[in-house]
Amino acid sequence: MQTLSLVILVFLSLSVFADRLTDRQQELRYLIKHDCGSCHGMTLKGGLGPSLQSLALKNKPDELLFITIKEGRPGTPMPPWKSLLTNDDINIIIKILRKGIN
Amino acid sequence: MKLFFTLTVILFLTSCTTQNLRGTGDLGLIIERAIGQVKLVEHTTNTSLATIKGLGDLSHASIVYSRDERYGYVFGRDGGLTKIDILEQKIVKRIMQSGNSIGGAISQDGKLIAVSNYKPGGVKIFNADTLDLVANIPAVYAQGKQSKTVGLIDAPGQLFVFSLYDAGEIWVVDMKNISTPVITKFKNIGSLPYDGLVTPDGRYYIAGLFGEDGLAMLDLWHLEKGVTRVMNHYGKGKQKLPVYKMPHLEGWAMAGDKMLLPAVGQHEVLVMDQNWKQVKSIKVHGQPIFVMSRPDHRQMWVNFAHPRNDTIQVIDTETLKIIKTLKPGKAVLHMEFSPRGEHVWMSVRDESRVDVLNTETFEVIKSLKADKPSGIFFTNRAHKIGL
Structure with a gap:
């Protein structure tokens, strides 16, 4: 019985965790569209900053995207996002960008 | 009897016409940036009258008005230029004039509409009536290189003025003779001009x-003097904060002998005197985006960049002190004053709301629903230079 409740508990907390991830993913999608979008365009096809559509990023390795988001690009208006985003956030953003937001 | 009937008909027709005026x-x-539509509103009783759909990608869209205040020209991010008849509440004409515009x-x-483009970089000028192309001005600055253009404004003398983001130039286009635009170019004005104002x-x-x-300044009365740099020492030796949204210079506020403008990468509003010297900086809640003057210039209203964009601060222009801090909600993107300033409208993007506030009491007197609203543009802009 105790084991069962433990299993249920673990299961419940896992599903809560999964929900939370989804929430965060949604938040990050929103951030990409509207806040990244203020320079890169809401459809990410580029504005003051370059296009972030999946095709445009095809030849850019994850590491480059990661460091660009985290540290920004000195000499350009691309700011470092490390104070607002965790490493996990950045990895999720890269995944979303690779898949495309539209 | 016949006369009575005729009179009734005339009376009826007259009242019909009167109602339609x-x-x-x-x-x-x-x-309404995310779903490609605009909301038509009136600010006498603060209501929305209609929704006009089918305008494409409206992130970072802006509007200018014809001098009869009947037509609005909407500049969309996707290169769309849409002419709206606000009396008929419909799109008159819509063209895709580039791949990406700002x-x-x-x-x-009032006869020409100019659009500032990122891709391909340059400015296109259209007949305001028909939206037919009148002039195409590619912003070519090095062999084959085309610059994004920003900060496009109109100026007296049938001028359009804009900056070349990638090239660091300011171009003045004289359109007195529409078949032969006269372009004066100013080079090496500084690195990455991001916006401009007149x-x-x-x-x-x-x-x-x-x-x-610093800032690059051009006296349009004396083009021969060239571009001068002002506020050059601003920011020297200071570590700039990351900039999550570029400030806008459009709302640049002048009050008496002072000018207030947003600092880039600082939580400050800068105060300049008439000699373009910085006399003060005012500490504010975040990185300012718009610093907008109430029409009587007694107050300046400031909004801020992500992630501090839930706040508005009001500065008294006499004392240069913050007199009010408001928290309208998540992502306050833009403000617009009623023509004589008793009210201010503000768009709260993430809460899909536009609030109307009394600028004396700071009370919200009305909230209108709008889908992810951004820019608010009242028709009285039609008669203001540079707007």
Whole structure:
């Protein structure tokens, strides 16, 4: 019985965790569209900053995207996002960008 | 009997016509950025009148008005230029004039519409009536290289002025003769001009620089004097904060002998005197985006960049002190004053709301629903230089 409740508990907390991830993913999608979008365009096809559509990023390795988001690009208006985003956030953003937001 | 009937008919017809008549001086359009539509509103009783759909990607969209205040020209991010008849509440004409654009302007005589493009970089000028292309001005600055253009404004003398982001140049286009635009180019004005404005009297064009400290200033009365740099020492030795959204210079506020403008990468509003010298900086809640003057210039209203964009601060222009801090909600993107300033409208994007506030009491007197609203543009802009 105790084991069962433990299993249920673990299961419940896992599903809560999964929900939370989804929430965060949604938040990050929103951030990409509207806040990244203020320079890169809401459809990410580029504005003051370059296009972030999946095709445009095809030849850019994850590491480059990661460091660009985290540290920004000195000499350009691309700011470092490390104070607002965790490493996990950045990895999720890269995944979303690779898949495309539209 | 016949006479009575005729009179009744005449009376009926007259009343019909009277009901259909309406001025446009109290109207405005609000951008609903995510779903490509605009909301038509009126600010006499603060209501929304209609929704006009089918305008494409409206992130970072802006609007100018014809001088009769009947037509709005909407500049969309996707290169769309849409002419709206606000009396008929419909799109008159819509063209895709480039792949990616950032803003536009209407000429002094109201007959030309200029659009500032990122891709391909340059400015295109259209007939305001028909939207037919009148002039194409590619912003070519090095062999084959085309610059994004920013900070496009109109100025007296049938001029359009804009900056070349990638090239660091300011171009002045004289459109007195529409078949032969005369272009005057100013080079090496500074690194990465990100926006520009013209003072309300139409005399000084100022470009904000992202790549270095200071501003580039051009006296449009004396082009022969060239571009001068002002506020050069601003920001020297200070570590700039990351900039999550570029400030806008459009709302640049002049009050008496002072000018207030947003600092880039600092939680400050800068105060300049008439000699373009910084006399003060005012600590504010975040990185300012718009610093907008109430029409009587007694107050300045400031909004802020992500992630501090839930706040508005009001500065008293006499004391240069913050007199009010408001928390309207998540992502306050833009503000627009009623023509004489008793009310201010503000768009709260993430809460899909536009609030109307009394500027004396700071009370919200009305909230309107709008889908992810951004820019608010009232028709009285039609008669302001540079807007």
